[in-house]
Every structure is written in C-alpha cells, then in structure tokens.
Amino acid sequence: MRLMRYGARDGAKTPVVLDAAGQARDVSSLVADFTPETIETLRQTLDGVDLEGLPLFEAQGQRIAAPVSQPRNIWGIGLNYSDHAAEAGMQVPTEPILFNKASRSYCGPNDPLFYSKGMTKLDWEVELGVVIGRTALNVSRDEALDYVLGYCVVNDVSERAWQAERGGQWVKGKSFPNFCPTGPVLVTGDELGDAGKLSLWTDINDERLQDGTTEKMVFDVATIISYMSEFIQLEPGDLICTGTPPGVGMGFKPPRYLNPGDRVRLGVEGLGEQEQVVERLSES
Template identity: 65%
Template sequence: MKLTRYGARDGAKIPCVLDADGVARDASSVVGDFGPKSLAEGALDKLRGVDPASLPVADIDGKRLAPPVAQPLNIWCVGLNYSDHAAEAGMEIPPEPILFNKASSTYCGPNDDILYSPKMSKLDWEVELGIVIGKPALNISKDQAMDHIAGFVLINDVSERAWQVERAGQWVKGKSFPNFCPTGPVLVTPDEIGDVNALGMWLDVNGTRMQTGNTGTMIFDAETIVSYMSEFTRLEPGDLICTGTPPGVGMGMKPPVWLKQGDVVTLGIDGLGEQRQTVVDL
C-alpha cells in the first residue's frame, strides 16, 4: 500500500490510500487517521481488507500535502551510515550504528518551507530513507525486524552544521530546528517497496544535482538498524528512524556549499516519491 495525508498543519487531515492508478482515496471511514495510535490499533491490517476502489476519491484540491503519518513520539537518526559518505567525510566506517535524535518538532510535510534563522550560517541537506515503526519493538532479532516496520518514507534530514559540529555538545542541536525533517509524500509498506536495500536516491539544489546514491551502500541495512536499536530502547508505533545519507552533502564539498534564503531543494527515492522545499527567512 501507499498511504498519504492532506490538510493544514494545525488542522484535521484526510488519510488517503493510493489506488492502482495513483488516485488518492479517502480512508478516514476505515482508520480515522494514520498515526501512532491507529498504527498500534492495527490500521494497516484494516486497510488491507479494503479495496481502495471502493473508497471515495479524496477532496484534496488546494490542500497541503502533510506527512504521511501523524506526529511521531520519537525521531531517531543514524549517522555515517553510507560507506561512500564516510569516505567523503574522511571518517572511519563505524563498527556499530551511530545513534542520535532529532526533536519531534522538526517533523513537517514534504513540501513545507525550510526555515532560515538569522543565527544560522552552515545550513545543509541530506536525502535519507526513513523507517516508520508499525508495532512495538524491544529486543527483536534482525529476522523479526520487518514485521515491526509499517513502511518507508523519503526524508530530508536538514542540518545546521555550525551548530552540529562547531558548538559544544552532541549533534542533536544541529538537527532540531523546526521544519528540519520534511517527510513524505507517501508511506510505502514493505510488501509494496520491493528490495528496500537497493533504492536509488538523489537531491538537487536549484536544479543542480548534489547527491546521487543507493540504499545498497548503507553500512547497516534497515533490518539491522531496527534490531540494533531495539536492544537499547522500545521502539513505538509511529516512531521515525532516519537511516543516513549518501555523499554529496554541502559540508563535504570543496569548498563547502551552504543553503541560503531562496534556494530550492528537490529530492527523491525510487518508489517513495519526491519532495520540494524553499529556504525562507524565519
């Protein structure tokens, strides 16, 4: 299945299932919404028993494209998870996944603006595969991991590098400004995506290709990440995991390239759709 949502940031959302022709069908009569609560209550199983063609065409004209899942409780991240990105950064391949967090307030729609604060100086981009947890995961094996995954999403893990690298403390401060986690446009379930560890990915700034990669160069694949994290924490329905980025980030260029007001960022992953954001003053 491919799931999406429409609606204003602070208003009610229309949860939709895309039919065989890519038409958004209103699924609110079946699940109410897609989010941590409905996922925990078996929303995906309910939808699997419904023919999308039997649902009404959603009234989405002029409506904002929202994240495909309602606000997650937690946003987790994996750093330096692409072998070619680690080489670009001049860093050793980590022996275990490097884990950190983004504030949940970073969560926004796939085409929402990237906010530029006057205190920023090194704003950067990162196209990433996102994992959405479907049911609680604690101390699970790699073989069990896919059963705990609701689906996969496209993410731009926006980062302010001066705050992340040059200020004291952990990476979280460079990752947690509002709208630093554009997510969507669709949530694609594991049965629909095919081989999630072989997806092409790309990102452009103002029409110039910056990142070209493939999830096949991930050091730790999706199943390994979920199993590994479940050793240390209980992953909850709706939790989002950002799994790292391929080479081509602004920080890795010589000289570095940073986003500025008015820049347009577009990105995509095979089967997961595309995003478009404009950098605007706060």
C-alpha cells in the same frame, strides 16, 4: 499500500490510500487518521477493503502532510553510507551511530526550510525513512522487518555549525523547526520490495548534488532496528532516518550551504519526491 495525509500543519488531516491508478481514496470513514495509536491495527482495518468503493479525495491545491501524524520519537543514524563517511573524512562506524531530532522538526514534505538568525551552514541530507509499525524491544535481525510499517523520503536537514561547533551533541544541529520534512507517501514493505536497492538523490536549484543508492548503507534496515531495540523500545509511528549518501554541502571543497531562496528537491526510488524552498524566518 501507499498511504498519504492532507491538511494544514496544525489542523485536521484527511488520511488517504492510493488505489491502483494512483488516485487518492479517502479512508477517514475507516480510520480517523494514521497515528501512533491506530498504526498497529491499520492493516487489519484496511486489508481487503475495496478502495474503488471509497470516495475520491480532491487533492488539488491541498497541502501534503507527513504520511503519519507526529511520531513519539525521531531517530537518526549517522555516517551510515560508506561513501558519505569517506566524503566526511571519517572512518566507517563499527556500530550504528544514533542521535535524536526534536519533535517539532517533523513537517510535511514540501513545507519551507526555515533560515534563522545565527545559521551559517544549513545543509541537506536525502534519506530513506523507516516508520515502525509495532512495539519493538530486543528483536532479532531476522524478525526486524516484521516491525516495519513502511518507508518514506526524509530530508534530515542539518545546521552544521550548531551540530559540530557549538560544544554539544548532534541533536543541537538537527532539531530546528521543519528540519525533518517527511513524505509525501508511506509505502509498505510488501509493495516497495527490497529497501536495500533504492536510488536516492538531491537537486539544489536544479543541480544534481546527491546521487546515491541504499546499497552503500553500512547497516541495513533490519540491522538498524535490531540494534536499536537492544537499547530502546521502538514505538508504533517512530521514524528512523537511516543516513545519507555523499553530496551533502559540507562534503564539497569549499563547502556549499543553503541560503534563503534556494530550492531543494529530493527523492527516493519508489517513494516519490519532496520540494522545499529556504525561507528566512522573521524574528524580532
């Protein structure tokens, strides 16, 4: 299945499933929304449904929302690409590095990136996002993918000065509003195939700066889920951002960071692409 949602950020959303022709079919008569509360029974609800018998959704001009409503938790995995660790001048981790992103960082795939006062090192990170489909606690690596609802594109936006120079944990530089554009589509694993062999990329103002592959992940999706579930109860709808390949702004010499007006385009093979414009935040 390929799931999407449309609607204003703070308004009602319309859940759709893309049919074989890529047309959006309104499934709101079957499920009110794709939420942490409806995810566990989603397959039971939608399996076997004749999508062509459902109404088409007129998506033209509509805002694309994140493909699942607000997750209870947003998790990140740091330095999870061997070539990105080398770019950062850091050793490849022996265990996954975990951090959080605040809930309000979550937004639609094409929403603006906010540039706030005090920001000096605003950076991009294309990532494979994993959405949990059912409660996971102490699951084995062999079973871990059974707990995945699907995969999506994520931009793990980071303010590097806040992340590394302000005396706190990474969450400080990862959590500003709109620092987690997600979507446009959530693709279930049976349709996507092997998540460990996907290309992913980022263009800044039409210049390709990230061009990587999930084959370079230090810890694959199954390992990440199993590892996290030792310490954390993963909940339906939880989003895991699995790390980024090289080509982030801080990796250049000299570093390159985003400024108001810059345009960011990024994508993951089979999962579509996002586009954001950096917008100066009006502040008193």
